Amino acid sequence: MAQDWNARQYLKFEDERTRPPRDLLAQLPLDAPGLCVDLGCGPGNSTELLVARFPGAQVMGIDTSPDMLASARARLPSVRFEAGDASHFTLEQPADLIFANAVLQWVPDHARLFPRLLSLLAPGGFLAVQMPDNLDEPSHAAMRETAHNGPWADKLAGAAGARSPLPSAEHYYDLLIPHAARVDIWRTTYQHPLEGIPAIVEWVKGTGLRPFIDPLDGEERDAFLAAYAERLARHYRIRADGKVLLAFPRLFLVAQRA
Amino acid sequence: MAQDWNARQYLKFEDERTRPPRDLLAQLPLDAPGLCVDLGCGPGNSTELLVARFPGAQVMGIDTSPDMLASARARLPSVRFEAGDASHFTLEQPADLIFANAVLQWVPDHARLFPRLLSLLAPGGFLAVQMPDNLDEPSHAAMRETAHNGPWADKLAGAAGARSPLPSAEHYYDLLIPHAARVDIWRTTYQHPLEGIPAIVEWVKGTGLRPFIDPLDGEERDAFLAAYAERLARHYRIRADGKVLLAFPRLFLVAQRA
Numbered sequence: 001m002a003q004d005w006n007a008r009q010y011l012k013f014e015d016e017r018t019r020p021p022r023d024l025l026a027q028l029p030l031d032a033p034g035l036c037v038d039l040g041c042g043p044g045n046s047t048e049l050l051v052a053r054f055p056g057a058q059v060m061g062i063d064t065s066p067d068m069l070a071s072a073r074a075r076l077p078s079v080r081f082e083a084g085d086a087s088h089f090t091l092e093q094p095a096d097l098i099f100a101n102a103v104l105q106w107v108p109d110h111a112r113l114f115p116r117l118l119s120l121l122a123p124g125g126f127l128a129v130q131m132p133d134n135l136d137e138p139s140h141a142a143m144r145e146t147a148h149n150g151p152w153a154d155k156l157a158g159a160a161g162a163r164s165p166l167p168s169a170e171h172y173y174d175l176l177i178p179h180a181a182r183v184d185i186w187r188t189t190y191q192h193p194l195e196g197i198p199a200i201v202e203w204v205k206g207t208g209l210r211p212f213i214d215p216l217d218g219e220e221r222d223a224f225l226a227a228y229a230e231r232l233a234r235h236y237r238i239r240a241d242g243k244v245l246l247a248f249p250r251l252f253l254v255a256q257r258a
Numbered sequence: 259m260a261q262d263w264n265a266r267q268y269l270k271f272e273d274e275r276t277r278p279p280r281d282l283l284a285q286l287p288l289d290a291p292g293l294c295v296d297l298g299c300g301p302g303n304s305t306e307l308l309v310a311r312f313p314g315a316q317v318m319g320i321d322t323s324p325d326m327l328a329s330a331r332a333r334l335p336s337v338r339f340e341a342g343d344a345s346h347f348t349l350e351q352p353a354d355l356i357f358a359n360a361v362l363q364w365v366p367d368h369a370r371l372f373p374r375l376l377s378l379l380a381p382g383g384f385l386a387v388q389m390p391d392n393l394d395e396p397s398h399a400a401m402r403e404t405a406h407n408g409p410w411a412d413k414l415a416g417a418a419g420a421r422s423p424l425p426s427a428e429h430y431y432d433l434l435i436p437h438a439a440r441v442d443i444w445r446t447t448y449q450h451p452l453e454g455i456p457a458i459v460e461w462v463k464g465t466g467l468r469p470f471i472d473p474l475d476g477e478e479r480d481a482f483l484a485a486y487a488e489r490l491a492r493h494y495r496i497r498a499d500g501k502v503l504l505a506f507p508r509l510f511l512v513a514q515r516a
Contacts, residue, residue, distance in 0.1 A: 026284055116338045169505070174498040183451070185503075191427045191443040240432040245443075247427070 013203055014045060016192050020130045020250050021046040021101040021127070025053055027184065027254055028126055029075075033057045033096035039086055039117075040064075040103025044072030047079060050099060057096070062089055084104045087113060094122035102207075102250075105131040105163055111175060114255075118179045121257040127176075129253040133166045133187060136249060138235035139204055143212050146228045162211040172253055180255040189249040197232050200246055201225060271461055274302060274450050278508050279304040279359040283311055285442065285512055291315045291354035291383075297344055297375075298322075298361025302330030305337060308357060320347055345371060350450075351379035358509075360465075362447035363389040363421055369433060372513075376437045379515040384432075388510040389467075391424045391445060395505060396493035397462055401470050404486045411468045413473050430511055438513040447507040451497070453489050458504055459483060 005174050033054055036233075038047040041061030050059050061076075061083040063069050072081050082089075086100065086107045098117050107113055134140055154163040169185045176183045194200055205213070213221050236244040291312055296305040299319030308317050319334075320342040321327050330339050340347075343370070344358065344365045356375050365371055375385050394397055405414040427443045434441045452458055467486075471479050494502040 023281075025282075026281075160305070169447075170495075170497065170503055173436060173449065173451070177497065179498045185449040186446055188444055188446040189427075191431065191432070237428075239428065239435065241435045245428055245431060 006223040013192075013206070015197070016190075017102075018045050018049070019186075019190065020252075021049055021099075023188070024101065024130045024252055024254070025049055026127050027252070028097070028128055029127055030054075030097060032124075033125075035091070035093055035095045036097040036099065037062060037091065037095050039089070039098055041072055042068050042102070043082065044075040044081075046099065046101045047072060047076055047081075050097075051076065052064055054097075063132075073212065082097060086117070091120055094125065095120055096122055096125045098125075098127050100127070100129045102130055102132060104129055105133075105166065108164070110167070114172070115176055115179055118176065118255060118257050123257055124181075125257050127253070127255045127257070129251075131166060131251050133249045133251045134208070135163065135165050137249065139200060139232065139246065140208055142228055142231035142235070143204070143209060146224060146231055148213055150224065150227055152220055156212055159211040159215070163208075166251055169251065172251075176253075176255045177228070179258060181258045182254075182256045184254040185252065187249060187251050189247050192248060193241075193243040193248040194246050196238070196242075196244055197229050197236060200230055200232055200236060200244065203246065204221070270492075271450075271464070274448075275360075276303050276307070277448065278388045278446075278510075279307055279357075281446070282357070282359065282386050282481055282510055282512070283285075283307055286355070286384055286386055288355060288384055292380075293318070293349070293351055293353045294321075294355040294357065295320060295349065295353045295378075297347070297356055297358040299330055299339065300326050300360070302333040302337070302339075304357065304359045305330060305334055305339075307357075309334065309337065312355075320515070340365055344375070349378055352379055352383065353378055354383045356383075356385050358385070360388055360390060362387055363391075363424065366422070368425070372430070373437055376434065376513060376515050381451055381515055382439075383515050385511070385513045385515070387509075389424060389509050391507045391509045392466070393421065395507065397490065397504065398460060398466055400466060400486055400489040400493070401462070404482060405470055408482065408485060410478055410482060411472055415472055417469040417473070421466075424509055426448050427509065430509075434513045437516060439516045440512075440514045442512045443510065445507060445509050447505050450504040450506060451499075451501040452504050454496070454500075454502055455487050455494060458488055458494060458502065462502065465467045 030207045036050050036054055036059045038050055038061040041047045041063045050147055059079055061072055061079060061081040064085045069081050087131045144160045173183050173185060216224055239245060294308050294312055294315045294317045296308055296319040299305045299321050305319045317337055319330055319339040322343045327339050349415060402418045405417055431441050431443055474482055497503060
């Protein structure tokens, strides 16, 4: 899927979006690493966490999106950012950490990808991954339902295929443990209090909704968004303080190379 | 339910059991608090985390179990530990933190309990709670099924009632937000790699299995444990490295008093 990611839209919920990489980083028993790669670095918010946590390390960021890379370079001028994608990037030396926050859910063929990433690590190095696991949530089911039920159905026939459902935690354990000294997996569902249905739409506009609205323009896009918001309203009830809670499940994985 | 908790059994999986309170503590935006209460302190492993995180604070531990309190006092001689239970304990001054790790799932009537705990806080103080939410896991369904299907069925008729299923995250949000400046809720399922089915039995022996095996003795208890292990083996498959993964969901909640 060729698409550029809009850094400004993505950063609208920066506090909430930075919590998963913070939580992932907190589980890394890693001191004074050398090379640390932020794979799918986006606008550099996760890269900034790596720089702060490992002040002596050589941190580099990799992303496919020119817009995200420009935003990351402006944010962290002293860090090296390079264009590249998870399935093909190579490194001049083995890494002590490959940190992949909210990116690998877009990359196919994990059975090849994950062992490949482990092979780019030095012995004892860590692969740390966080992936949204929210395709079954009402927020995402409503995208597919809206796409199927409107004049845009043909144009959006392929949109739902941009991401596949994640395999189970057990599947990733079996995939990684033959190459790893230790595999730690957990899944967290965050409950984000947001200012009503429009805030849910704004949130997903920066990521999951892109394959659905990028093929549409003008009035058709507006109509899609209105129909989507209406479906959301059936599932997300207003809480005691007038907000809605967006439940957001994410899969986390830390593997140490043997 | 009158039962004493065995500190030695509970601490067999200390690393794994200390991770949830560590994760809870990591989400507290709290500097230099005064009084910090570790409610349901158990053998003091969570209390030790509070002492390390807040070196200047006045930390105290409260528990109902004499065995746990003795173990906690031996571990942390300089900390004040008192007998008390969540529904009735009182404090001489408002607390800046009430930390309740893996205890409130045993306490009834959360609709009264949670606002009561908030009322024991100073303005701006934090209530931090972690509760196992695993009654629907095969590990716990198998306890109930084993209890219903054996010569012990009458003796264990009340065992499953020792804990009630937890209400939803949304329910706790609505319960707390009228009294709170901010409520942060998340639910994490940890995947613990354990050394086969016997290790799962050992794990739950320290906690969830107690109401089922305490009323039995000798041969009957052994027979129950064997039948239970057999049921577990149907659900937990051996992974690529010969271990089993124990999925353990837990609900976390941090509320700041308004």
